[in-house]
Amino acid sequence: MSPRASRGRRRERLPRAERVAEIMRVAREVFCDKGYAQASTAQIAAQVGVVEGTLYRYFPSKRQLLVGVIEAFYESIFADYEQQLQGVRGTWNRLRFLIWKHLSVLHGDPAMCRLIIHELRPSPQYRQSSVYKLNQLYTQRTLAIVKEGIARGEFEAQVPLRIVRDMIFGCAEHHSWAYLRGEGRFSPDEAADAITNLIYRGLARAGADKAATVAGSVQRLERAVQRLEGLRTPGRQRRGAAKC
Numbered sequence: 248m249s250p251r252a253s254r255g256r257r258r259e260r261l262p263r264a265e266r267v268a269e270i271m272r273v274a275r276e277v278f279c280d281k282g283y284a285q286a287s288t289a290q291i292a293a294q295v296g297v298v299e300g301t302l303y304r305y306f307p308s309k310r311q312l313l314v315g316v317i318e319a320f321y322e323s324i325f326a327d328y329e330q331q332l333q334g335v336r337g338t339w340n341r342l343r344f345l346i347w348k349h350l351s352v353l354h355g356d357p358a359m360c361r362l363i364i365h366e367l368r369p370s371p372q373y374r375q376s377s378v379y380k381l382n383q384l385y386t387q388r389t390l391a392i393v394k395e396g397i398a399r400g401e402f403e404a405q406v407p408l409r410i411v412r413d414m415i416f417g418c419a420e421h422h423s424w425a426y427l428r429g430e431g432r433f434s435p436d437e438a439a440d441a442i443t444n445l446i447y448r449g450l451a452r453a454g455a456d457k458a459a460t461v462a463g464s465v466q467r468l469e470r471a472v473q474r475l476e477g478l479r480t481p482g483r484q485r486r487g488a489a490k491c
Contacts, residue, residue, distance in 0.1 A: 267305055267315075270295055275316045279358035283313060283366045313366065314378060320359050321381040324352060328388060338396040339447050345389045346415060346446075347439035353423045354435050361427055364420070386412050393450065402450040411446065418442055 261269070273294045277286045288309050292299040306312040328348070335344045353360050363378070373379050390412055396402040422438055425431045 263305075270302060270305060270312070271316050271319055274312050275320075275359070278313060278316060278362055283309075283362060288312070313362065314376065317359070317363055317367065317378050318381060320356075321378070321385065324348075324385070332388075338392060338399065338401050339443060341392045341395070342389070342447060343439055343443040345392060346419065346442050347435055349389075349416065349419050350423065350433075350435035350438050353419065353427065354433065357423075357427045357429070364427070386416060389415060396450065401452060403452055406450055411450070415442065415446060 270291070274286075274291050277291050277294065280286075286309070288302050289299050291312070292302045295302070302312075306315060331348075332341060332344060335341045367373055367376070367378055370376075390408050393402065393406060393408060393411055397404060397406060419438070419442065420427075422442075423433055426433050
């Protein structure tokens with residue numbers, strides 16, 4: 248038996264979970280590099296080191312493989328959301344954190360975000376898909392903070408939550424659209440400050456906006472001081488890892 252054939256047989260003996268993880272890792276690289284239309288399951292299988300038929304034992308179609316890759320992407324984003332958010336106090340700061348987190352995902356992994364926006368969302372089956380449900384969970388975290396602001400009396404009681412959601416995420420995607428196409432650049436920090444201020448002030452009850460403005464100014468001053476001292480905030484340390 249040749250060394251190459253021996254390696255192939257050893258790879259076939261991988262446990263199912265490891266094999267699936269390896270296929271998705273390679274598929275993500277190929278999808279991001281070539282785009283969904285130009286990527287082929289034959290190429291993915293070859294890079295994994297298995298025949299194409301083996302790939303279909305785990306993922307019946309290229310579309311289902313793409314869905315699996317994007318599901319794993321969402322789960323990686325969710326992994327540290329709650330833990331990070333626990334250390335953030337105040338409605339303005341919590342809202343700003345989640346807006347910044349979304350912008351950082353767009354900034355950190357534009358290729359994955361393009362796959363979601365261009366390949367999955369336009370599909371007629373999107374609203375019945377697992378990715379749609381994950382996206383709902385994703386946006387509901389931000390709306391939960393808006394509801395907290397209502398409960399605290401910071402925001403008006405009659406807030407159109409769906410419109411607020413569309414304003415936040417639509418604005419973020421529109422602002423980053425050129426960057427997602429590979430043109431220009433944008434700052435997640437600056438954009439998060441601007442969007443948060445606009446949303447908060449638009450929702451705030453009389454008197455609440457002033458307190459939030461002060462809180463936001465203090466946060467920005469603290470970040471500036473940390474930069475001058477050569478420190479890095481926890482959010483900045485993680486930003487490069489958020490990666491869509």
